[in-house]
Amino acid sequence: MSVRVAQGGADRQALCVCTMALDELVAAIAGVLRDAGVGAETRLCCALSGGVDSVVLFEALRRLQPALGFALSAAHVHHGLSPHADAWAQACARRCAEAGVVLTRLDVAVERNHPQGLEAAARAARHRALETVDCDWLVFAHHQDDQAETLLFRLLRGSGVRGAAAMRAVVAGGDGRPGRLRPLLGVRRARIEAWARHRGLDWVEDESNAELHFARNAIRHRLLPVASELFPGAVPALARAAAHFAEAEDLLGELAAIDVAACGGPMLDRRSFLALAPARQANLLRWLLQRRGQPAPAQAVLDEALRQLRACALEHALQLPLGALACCAYRNAMWLEPQAAPLPARQRWQGEPLIVWGNAAVRFESAVGQGLDRARLECAAELWLGARKDGMRLQVAPGRPRRPLRKLCQEAAIPEWLRDRLPVLWVDDEPAWVGCIGIDAAFACPAGEAGILPRWQPASAA
Template sequence: MAATRNRTPPDPAAEEAVAAVLATAGVAPGETVCVALSGGVDSTVLLHILVRLRERGGFTLAAAHVHHGLSPNADAWLEACRACCDALGVDFHAFRVHVRRDDPAGPEAAARAARHAALAGVPCAWLAFGHHQDDQAETLMFRLLRGAGVRGAGAMAAVEPGAPGAPGRLRPLLGLRRAQIVAWARAHGLAWVEDESNSDQRYTRNLLRHRVMPVLEEAFPGAVAVLARASAQFREADALLGDLARLDEAACGDATLERAKLLLLSDERVRNLLRWRIRAMGLEAPARARLVEAVRQLREAPEQALRLPLGAAVCCAYRGRLWLEPEGAVAVPGATVWHGEAELPWGAGTVVLATAVGAGLSRAALERAQEVVLGPRWAGLALREGVGRPRRSFKNLCQEAGIPSWLRDGLPVLKVDGAAAWIGEVGVAAEFRCAPGEPGVVPVWRR
């Protein structure tokens, strides 16, 4: 436990910086701000500054500590955080998590994932973290050395609005150097804990902090501030790439993209759009090499049905359309009984049953039926496409229609009293076809 005496007047810059971030985020009176409190100097200072600001801002303050069990001092740290919150009149949440020391991602990454998972359970509008400018510079260096793109190089933002139902994230100290934070703590006589693992240079971030960054600052004074500014510029560029992706998506057809229009774009814009849409699905963006190969195959075979793996997602191209779906998450929709509705749900899309005359299915045949069901294929499924023609198996029908095997389980089938009347992408059975001038129903599958 580190403690100091109040020997110098406190620097108001830290408090002003925190207040400015709260104002930018629009933290409203009555909202709860929860500090991710490790007990270290950064989060301890942040907590004390927020205590000083809570009456003015009208927000409720809480703190949460995650006990990883990786240090013999972990119990003492938890109790120190609890005592600090009790003294300040701050609600305290404690979480104990298990971190595998042999995790393939490494203990640092495993601990970070466990910590964020625990913090996600805190009932609050905002989670506040004690990251500062030195952390920002280290994060940028760390990510660049791992080959990060524009988004990764953007590092951390001071304000990150939360997804629906999830808290936003605040990093109010991001504009301050660590030395300023320590100085504020000393000026106020604060006590904090020291994590012994922070000096272990076997961890990459510690190596950057203790060996690389001091050399950079000695050779290039102001390097930390410059790197932090670069991160802000990368974030701005990433936002612009997102805007471009939205424009390209709208121009190419929104939900499912028109393949021909997509391929009019440059390779860079196609990759940007695919990457952006994968992230919008909540999935990790693939490596650049995978995107390059996917775009190459799309251009070399502009009419061919393709299913291209992109890490956590799959790019599907078929009959002039292109869409993305999660890898391994394709589920066969269940059956739905039709009671005359204009449309029925089918997977992520719908089957529209449009009224017509002399086209599609005979409405009279549908109305006479005991049961009309929209569902998936079944064993032995067959359909006769024309009067006098033989019944063809589902497999043969799909082969003739050029439907790839990976799409077949997801085709909608309209079953009338146990017989196939219509198969999506294939057509209408001869015995259910509407006669000229007769009222009909035309099924249309909209993915």
């Protein structure tokens, strides 16, 4: 769309209408920024690819910066997949230099054999790199056509409600990660291109966008045109559907939070969990995984985990993999914990304050009248951290008999899969301390004497 100089009254009116529509794009961006609480001293980083969408977003943010007072920077991800990648990076650098905006270039290596394909690998590498940028909000140029494509792509892959919610305009950050803003999500691609032409902007074209062997490109160039021909309002309708799915996801999240509280979470009461309807059980586990930053598992994996939870007696211990985390159940407790990391080989301990052990670490703290007798340890020929041995016994209190570690673990409600992972401090081939169990009475620190207190907390629902 081009805008020509108006001569007559009708032309002036048409130009006025066109300009108002173009100004609405900036107003839409401003509305999303205000909804996110962007204001003075907020640090925004524009994800600048050099394509028309990100160039328009960048220029619109520049126009809004004086009024809203935020600090603006930009970041360009260099994938190295195109022979033109260097030229794109240079174009972004020139644009930012002319605008006086700091640009961060992020070079990434894309996994060529990614199980979900090159397109997904590039997207994952891009987002990992962008999350390292020091800012409050990353700002992306995804628009309404992108939203429609994303919804169709995910529905065709069998996504649930969370996946069908597609992208959100405002996603808060957390755990040191910046939030994400998509202020163009309600704007059509055609309006963005019209704004760029009206402003005389230049941009780069990614030739891979025309390659139909990429699933998203095929949806964009083949599926959506047919849908739009049959239903002229297809793209806005799909975007509205994504918004409805987002509302449904929020409601499912509220329901999961209610169910977690009713089950005494995050360490869940297993009987209370099993009393929930099957759909609520599945929803609760998906929500807990999402809260830990993990994707929902495949439906077959989740179904099998729930089947075993329902079928096994409470006294039967379970450790059910759900991706990077496992759903664990022992007696009447249920929780999520990281999949077990490989245990180290036998390690000499020479007084260092920390030794990594599995998913956690053993810390050794100085104490008085507590823990292990420091003098006894200093007289030992060898100190090392290792695993338990068959038939191992421990005297947990003076005057009491040495008892099998297996019995002590049962009394301490330590599930079977964790028992082989308990760290043991061996002193001249004698067990002096076992994680989660305690200190052998023969090595206990006398009152008032210098001691060393070992601490180990296994990964759990925390």
